[in-house]
Amino acid sequence: MTDFVKPVIDYFELLPLLVVFGVACLGVVVEAFAPRSARYVAQVVLALAGLIGALVAVVLIGQDVEVYADGAARGILAVGGTIAVDGPTLFLWGVILVLAVAGVLLFAERHLDGGVSAFAGQAAALPGSEAEREAGSRGLDHTEVYPLLMFAVFGMLLFPAANDLLTMFVGLEVLSLPLYLLCGLARRRRLLSQEAALKYFLLGAFSSGFFLYGVALVYGYAGSMDFTAINESVRNDTGNSSLLLIGMGLLSVGLLFKIGAVPFQAWTPDVYQGAPTPVTAFMAAGTKVAAFGALLRLFYVAFGADRWSWQPMMWIVAILTMIVGAILAITQNDVKRMLAYSSVAHTGFILTGFLGVQASADLAPGEVSALQAVLFYLATYGFVVLGAFAIVSLVRDSGGEVTSLDRWAGLGKESPVVAAAFAFFLLAMAGIPLTSGFVGKLAVFSVALAAGAWPVVVVGILASIIAAFFYIRVIKAMYFDEPVGDGPSVVYPSVLTATTIALGAAATLMLGIVPGPLLDLAGLAGQFLR
């Protein structure tokens, strides 16, 4: 047994984490002590201030990260090597925080549903009961959603930065637990929402059980939780390699579940459909970014030396994910479910990039590395999906949101602006040139091709063609079909949702026309710190 060494806590480098966590705790205090009338404004302002503060901190840290050893990586290992604040971490932190700001704006929207938010007035009141009607008539609102969102953001920041299996597990849980609750808090269609929360919770807890057993087995193999030490063991092939293989498989179950890859995609459509749309938007964008960051770090840093053990498995998962996502999306009749299956297909595309060449030494000048391509794709995809779900929340009738595709017919006549924005996001998801989706797809396919994963790329291109079919089907329904009955109405949102949609559309267009600056930024992030 070695003596206990007091870890050095690098407060400055951890500032984004600490600010977000502190604001989340402060939000709980506000909830307990502030009068009900003041809570909404206080919580929204607090959450936005915290996120923007954290974003400023990320920029400040990013300006003077020191270049590490060989020059390929930059950053520091904080708190005794458990949290790696390196280039990729800072890039992901920035993306997650921007997406979270947009998420708060969507959460705060109260214009769409007659002065109340999309969240239940009183989640404890039974659907259809007297208590629920009373909560509705008094205009009650769950302002607890903002602290919950902040805790989830904290988990999302910790997850890709974790350089230690235990920290990664804690990050995974801190990110998931608030999201389980948020899924069950919808104001309308509460049975669907509660069912989504139950399914997400049971399946999520099941998958984190697998993750944890994987942690135990890899620890048994390497004798340490630290990624650097695991890498050493893998490189020197010490220990029992069957423990390593089983552990690696179990760990990937937990991570592939979070990113929604086949065969662990079953929860995605149900949860995306049942959850309140602002939560779906935030979750679809944020969780994917955070979980891909963690997946990349785990497999590149800890298991990078054993690439040939996991690569064939990831090939198969990527191929299946793209095919299943694209084909099942065609059969959907609900906009939110269709977007959910399209997110499964996108998971497959990002996994394709994950299979690319990692080492910058193996690349010709001007070529992008796998990490760079994936980081770029994640950033572009986050904005697209956020904007698309924000638009879904605008199309409503007297019963709340209308998500059935048949009822979206003729939306182009009802509201040309909203239909055009949605069509633009769909084209970006399909990967049409002049949108960010095109550049992202090009980047991930080219890195996978450079690494010799051509079967995956061929399937990816086929899946993109299949996917384009159902995106264009929605566009056809909006512009060329006659409305059924009254048709849906588009409720014009307040400045909050409008800002989010504008942000998503602007980012998608800008990154499609001039992707250079963001690609350079992802390149500047360098490699993971080992």
Place this chain on the structure above:
Amino acid sequence: MTHYIVLSAILFTIGCVGVLVRRNAIVVFMCIELMLNASNLALVTFAKQHGNLDGQIAAFFVMVVAAAEVVIGLAIIMTIFRTRRSASVDDASLLKY
């Protein structure tokens, strides 16, 4: 030492099979907790084997996380039960295909 690992693997398998075959949400949830506890046993055993404390400390973290998970999980299952008067995972089937 191997015996403990075998025991933890058996517990994990029981939990895993339980999640798949049982219908009551509470029992499913208990099976998930069994999986977490199986992992704890494995962590502590490996800590003893390697002669360091990482695994034992991890077991404490896992307990705390499991407790938090119980709070969230029971809240969700309670809401479903009060709405539907049933905690069966088969009854909650409005969302499909």
